[in-house]
Amino acid sequence: MEPVVKFDNVTKSYGKHVAVENLNLSIERGKFVTLLGPSGCGKSTSLRMLGGFETPNAGRILLGGKDVTRLPPNKRNVNIVFQDYALFPHMSIAKNIAFGLELQGHDNQHIHRRVSELLELVQLQDFAKRLPSELSGGQRQRVALMRALAPDPEVLLLDEPLSALDAKLRQQMQIELKSIQEKTGKTFMFVTHDQEEALTMSDTIVVMNKGKIEQMGDPNTLYGKPGSVFVANFIGETNLLRSTVLGTEGDVAALNWNGITIKAEQGGLTPKAGDHLYVVLRPEAIHCSAAEPTSVNRIKGKIRQRVFKGNHTSLSIEVGDGAVLNTLVHPSDVAQISGEDIWVGWKAESTTVIPDRHAHN
């Protein structure tokens, strides 16, 4: 199927600063795609280029197969939900939502029907005549979303729309956004720096760093098989074990981590002895027990810190010379972990290895 959005070798720079470099990205119709990255990674610039508010220095942007690179915002069939909503303060909620429809030249009856339909979708029927200043943050958020959806855009662009909400409301809105996306079947392009938001809602996550794509994939893949140290660090909590290859045996490599020998699946890499690798070990992949476990990797350690987090307890365990592993313990298992001494264990297939790009070997 033809992608609905295609960035074709797009570059955007401001003076010497390159915001987006040779971006190639295709987005499938009907998907919830998230651009994720730290501030200044080029995610917002990419979104604004698609919206028509920035013009690339090089490359093309295709929307539904049509070149829109140089079209002004009002000539493109995409709509943005802005970070601070940008609702028109002098217009009622209904008028705000009707704005795009009026400019498309629909008759009043159609506009009225569409506006009520959208208000109903987010249960704001009773607020149609109110001004934006009379609404709460979450309600304004919904209105901004409906205003952008009203003209039936090919792609809906969302520029960190949840960042102004408090934590509880944000989680609620994540679920609501996802369900609205599924109900309407629209392509959503969501920009955020919050990895949790990205994991919760997305079909596809595009991790960006310094104007380039680091990795792209579904949330499971990105979390389970991060392709770079940056991705591993950015998405979720992680233990990154910088190790040296001792030798390989079939699909499993034996590695030296701080003097401790560990085993990890290579996952397609073909390391030689002496190469440096990072082993990505997620806290929840580690099993803690008082008795020695049977898993391939097992180390005896000492508990240095416990933090109670409600649904789990987070432990920092010192294994060997200053090396620390962070791990999670389920409440039902906490009881058996009393004293300081503890065994940690994990399977060779529950880790991912990443080549060390900066190594000089």
Place this chain on the structure above:
Amino acid sequence: MRNMFADAPRASLTAAYWAFILYLLLPLTLMMAMSFKGANYIAFPIGEWTFDWYVQVMQDKQFLDACLYSIMIAAATTVAATTLGTWIAMLIVAEGIRGQVVIFAIACLPAVVPGMISAISLRIFISTIDMPTGTMAIILGHTVHAVPFVVVMALTRLRTMPGNLVDAARDLGADSVVAFFRVTLPYLWPALFGGMIFCVLLSIDDFVRTFFLGGYRPTLPMLIFAKVQGGMSPEINAMATLVLVVTAAVGLYAEYMTRRARTR
């Protein structure tokens, strides 16, 4: 008792305030009181009270004509100055325009140039381009004077406008003209309304520019000036009282409206 002396700075501030109020209101009150005096000269005691002077003023064709003329000039000035001032304010906040500080400084210059100097230079200018003195010249003079006030008020409002409101309008399909009329202008409205009232009051009040640029038809201040030269009379007091009441009412109404619009 001890409190009064202990708080001397505060007491003196309060006293200064009331002295100022007295100084402000006493002449005005005196003028208003005299307009009701049933005699031909200005002096205390008032003795007999009367509305005769008001009746006389309201029947004075010269006065009514001067009022009409002043209002017409004020209306034309307001339209011209508001349009120009808004346009200049938009230019100053626009992206990608150089020398915005210079544009602002030049636009504000007429507010600080002494009225006298401005009036003389305008007089020289219109005679150089062979423009007759009279209505057009007065409107031009008043407009130049009023523009800076509109610019400043519009700018203040524009600077508090969320930058992406226009982006949102553009995004939803508005070209820049539609975005201006449907989003920017309504947002600016409270400031423009205040600015327009200011234009009206400035224009009606202006004497020195009108004096230099005017023709034979007198505006209200010129008429009052001419009458005062013929000697003070309670009729002038009645005229002045009417002007005072009307302008104060307009000013207070404008303040009330802008306050209401701003809190929304």
